[in-house]
Each structure stands twice: as structure tokens, then as C-alpha cells.
């Protein structure tokens with residue numbers, strides 16, 4: 404019996420020939436990540452249990468991205484714990500303000516994640532790196548503490564589910580439809596626990612035609628279906644991306660033809676329309692033309708899901724020469740300093756500012772209701788983020804609608820949720 | 831191990847943002863976190879918990895973020911066990927890693943009411959409503975998770991194994 408790419412990576416890191424779904428393994432990790440919310444607990448545990456040195460100074464990554472720049476005194480203390488620990492232990496990949504970006508965009512961009520890697524991060528969206536063909540999954544602070552000491556983590560080998568996406572136009576989707584819509588559609592189909600404990604493997608001509616940012620967006624949101632990891636078998640798009648960034652040797656794994664999948668879903672996406680997820684679950688998806696009239700108070704483009712340069716380009720192309728509706732605020736946050744710089748070079752920042760939006764330095768910001776755009780009771784936001792749970796972006800009585808950057812930008816101009824087509828823009 | 835306590839019932843898809851809203855994540859002080867446990871669905875939950883009580887959830891309990899603050903906050907209120915139809919996976923590993931047991935019950939537990947006294951045998955997975963003697967069968971806790979619980983969490987376990 405063959406193995407899936409997920410099983411092969413896990414087997415290799417556990418030092419065994421073969422693994423089966425359900426099997427418990429102890430495996431070596433290539434990278435262990437923490438942020439200003441999760442790492443302080445891990446560092447505390449590390450110290451309480453007599454941790455002296457980290458297992459490998461180049462393989463522990465600390466990113467203060469959630470509440471940084473420090474939004475209040477308590478956050479300042481949390482960030483300081485990371486900074487002091489990084490200095491004390493000689494951790495090479497600590498990202499100070501100026502180099503700091505949202506972890507899940509920063510790590511791929513700086514070449515820290517490579518195909519065939521096994522990566523854990525004390526952040527649920529660590530699953531993002533599956534887009535480069537790595538096994539990558541979110542864990543908790545205690546897992547991070549244990550891994551910082553031992554370089555190891557325990558896993559239950561997940562069964563794999565395969566998703567095959569086709570389109571009659573050689574994998575091309577309709578205008579204003581992106582990876583974000585494919586993953587929202589998928590979560591709408593299978594539900595928020597549709598892939599609980601499982602590996603989601605994405606294939607088909609639609610995936611082949613996607614750029615890396617869309618693949619990152621898709622893998623980013625597998626956790627919203629309960630998935631353990633999302634993964635795309637590396638192809639030339641992947642290899643071109645990582646070769647420009649990764650400076651060490653890596654292994655490309657593929658899935659065997661006779662690998663076992665618990666389920667195979669096949670979708671024809673030739674006619675897929677932009678998707679909008681209604682409060683308060685990512686599975687409450689509707690086609691853009693079924694949305695009805697939803698007035699909004701805030702439009703947000705950013706986060707580890709859609710804060711990539713490609714997303715900013717899409718949003719900018721829509722607000723260019725237009726004005727943000729006077730009934731709402733538009734906030735745009737690039738995911739990393741490099742994306743910020745690129746946006747500056749391409750004149751995107753000017754486009755946003757001219758339209759009446761605000762453009763911020765990289766941070767998680769309002770995505771988790773931290774700062775930079777928290778919602779009041781009764782307010783509604785349309786956002787490119789990944790979660791629309793109750794209270795996610797602020798007060799418990801606020802609402803979040805999830806969409807792609809084109810829909811968010813068009814909505815910012817319209818004052819209600821709508822598509823670029825309503826503005827007469829052709830894709 | 832036998833656990834006795836009163837049930838606190840919650841529905842499906844109780845996510846980590848309602849278990850402990852993000853605005854409290856700028857600390858990991860256990861008592862502070864306890865005060866805000868379950869705040870997204872029930873204000874002042876911690877005041878209603880007697881040490882040893884049991885949370886009964888629906889499906890996908892603990893979905894969302896990897897914040898260990900979620901099981902920590904629950905445990906810090908005095909809750910000794912969470913029973914649910916299913917758990918989100920990071921919450922599941924976090925709970926065992928810090929020594930909070932979870933039981934997955936593939937039966938109709940919706941009839942259990944808040945306040946009902948329960949007796950749970952963690953070794954067999956048998957759950958009993960003490961007033962009616964109605965029983966439910968949970969999947970027994972996997973051996974590795976039991977080892978984690980016996981050791982008092984992952985860190986102690988790793989230390990013992992000399993990893």
C-alpha cells in the first residue's frame with residue numbers, strides 16, 4: 404500500500420519506513436514557531452522544566468506579530484519575554500519590529516520553510532506552509548516548550564482526504580474568483596468539522612494554475628474545516644518559489660498512485676462565484692449574488708490569509724480612482740515588511756490613501772480583535788481574514804463576513820457587500 | 831480514575847474565541863484567565879463552578895485557535911473534565927498536554943442538563959447521571975493520553991522519558 408505525501412513526511416521524520424493513519428509517533432521537527440501570545444507560556448514551561456539551551460538555535464522561530472507594536476503594557480511584557488529569551492538563548496530567527504510580519508507570510512517569504520519539512524507552530528494557522536509541500540500544523544504552547552527542548556513532538560498520523568478541483572478553462576477560475584473562494588466554498592461544502600483531525604490534500608488543474616499566494620490562502624484555512632494540515636504536492640510553481648528563498652537542501656515528496664484516501668471530493672469550479680461567509684462560522688457561505696443587502700462599517704484587507712502582495716494589488720486595482728464609501732472605514736495591512744516595501748514601490752499605498760483608506764505597518768491587527776480596527780457592538784465588517792467567530796474582531800455583538808480581497812475592496816466603495824462587477828469593473 | 835461533579839452544558843462549535851476572548855491573551859496568569867473562561871457564552875462562568883465539575887459540550891468543542899489559554903482557563907476555574915461529541919484537534923492535544931482529561935462520546939448526550947451530577951470512570955469511559963442512573967459510553971482515553979495524564983502533562987512525561 405502506498406503512502407500520501409503527508410504520511411511520507413511523517414514517516415521520514417519519525418525514522419520509520421511506513422506509517423498508518425491513527426498511529427502515534429514521536430517525530431523530529433525542522434522548525435518550531437511561537438508568537439507573542441503563545442510563546443510566553445512555552446518559555447515559562449521551558450524554564451520551569453529546567454530547559455537550558457534550545458535544541459537548535461536556527462530552528463526555533465519567534466515572531467511578536469499579534470499585539471505588536473505593543474498595544475498596551477501587558478502586551479509589551481509578553482513581547483519582552485520573547486525578546487529577552489531570544490537574546491539569552493541566541494535564537495537566530497527572532498523578528499524585531501522592522502523585520503516583523505505576520506508569521507505565516509513571513510516564514511515562507513524568508514525561506515524558513517521548505518518542501519518535505521515537518522513544522523510545528525504554536526498558532527493554529529501554521530498549516531499555511533503545506534502550500535510548499537511541507538507537513539505543517541498548529542500545536543499548543545506546551546508542545547512548543549517540549550519541542551524547544553527536545554526537537555520532537557508527538558503526532559497521531561491523520562487520514563488524508565483528497566480534493567480535486569477542475570475547471571473547463573484549463574484550471575482558470577472566473578474573474579474575481581481566487582483561492583480564497585475555493586477554500587470558502589470547500590468549507591461550506593464539508594462544514595467546520597468536515598476534516599476534523601485529517602490531512603487535506605489539494606490537487607487538480609485549478610490548483611496547478613494557482614500562484615503561491617492563493618495556495619497559501621487555501622492551506623491557511625484548512626483549520627477552519629478542522630483539518631490537521633493542508634498540503635499541495637510541489638510542482639514547478641512551488642520549486643520556483645522556494646528556490647528563490649530557501650538556502651538549504653530539501654526533499655520533494657509526492658503521493659503514491661496507490662496511496663489511501665479516506666475520501667476523494669471532486670468539484671468542477673468552472674462557474675464558481677466569489678464566496679462570502681456569513682457570521683458566525685466560516686461554513687456559512689453564500690455566492691456573492693445571494694448576499695442581499697448587507698451594509699458594513701469596516702472593510703479590512705490583510706491577515707495571514709490575504710495580506711499577500713497579490714491581494715493588495717487586487718484590492719488596489721478596484722479602489723483606484725474611486726473613493727471609500729463615507730459610511731465606513733477601510734483598513735489595509737500588508738502581511739510583511741517586504742510586501743509593505745513592494746506596495747510602496749508599486750504605488751499601491753498611494754492608491755489606497757487617495758481612495759480614503761488607511762494603510763498600516765504589518766501586524767495581525769484587527770484579525771483577532773487585537774488592535775488597529777476593533778469593532779463596536781452592532782458593527783459589521785467584511786474582511787479577507789479567516790475566522791468570523793462571535794466576537795472575533797471585537798465586541799460579542801459585532802459581525803464579520805469573510806470574502807476575497809476583490810469583494811472586500813468593492814464593498815468598501817459600495818458601502819455594502821458587493822462585487823467589483825457592480826462597479827462596472829471588468830476582470 | 832473516578833470523577834464526580836455537576837454538569838455545565840454548552841452546545842456545538844464552542845470555539846476558542848468564546849472560551850477565552852483574544853483581548854485577554856495578553857496574560858497567562860491562571861486566576862486572571864479563569865475569570866474570563868467561557869465569557870463569550872456565559873459571563874462569570876467561574877463563579878458557578880465547584881471544584882471537580884464537568885463541562886459537557888457538543889461537536890467540535892474548542893475549535894479555532896491554538897491558544898493554550900483555552901484549556902488553561904477552563905482548568906483554572908476548577909473544571910476537572912470536558913465531555914463532548916467531538917473536539918477540535920489542537921484543543922484536544924493542548925488539554926492532555928496540560929493534564930486536563932477529555933472524553934469523546936459518540937452518543938446522544940444532549941439530554942444532560944446543567945446541574946446534573948455525573949460520575950465518570952476515566953478508565954472505562956462510563957458516564958453515569960447520578961440522579962437517574964442513565965449511562966453513556968465514551969471512547970476510552972487512548973493509552974498514550976492516559977500516560978500524559980498520569981505524568982501530569984507533556985513536560986513531565988518528556989522529562990521522565992529523558993527526551
Ligand code: SF4
Nearest residue numbers: 505706707767770771
Ligand atoms: S493574521 Fe489573524 S489568523 Fe493570522 S496569525 Fe494573525 S491573528 Fe492569527
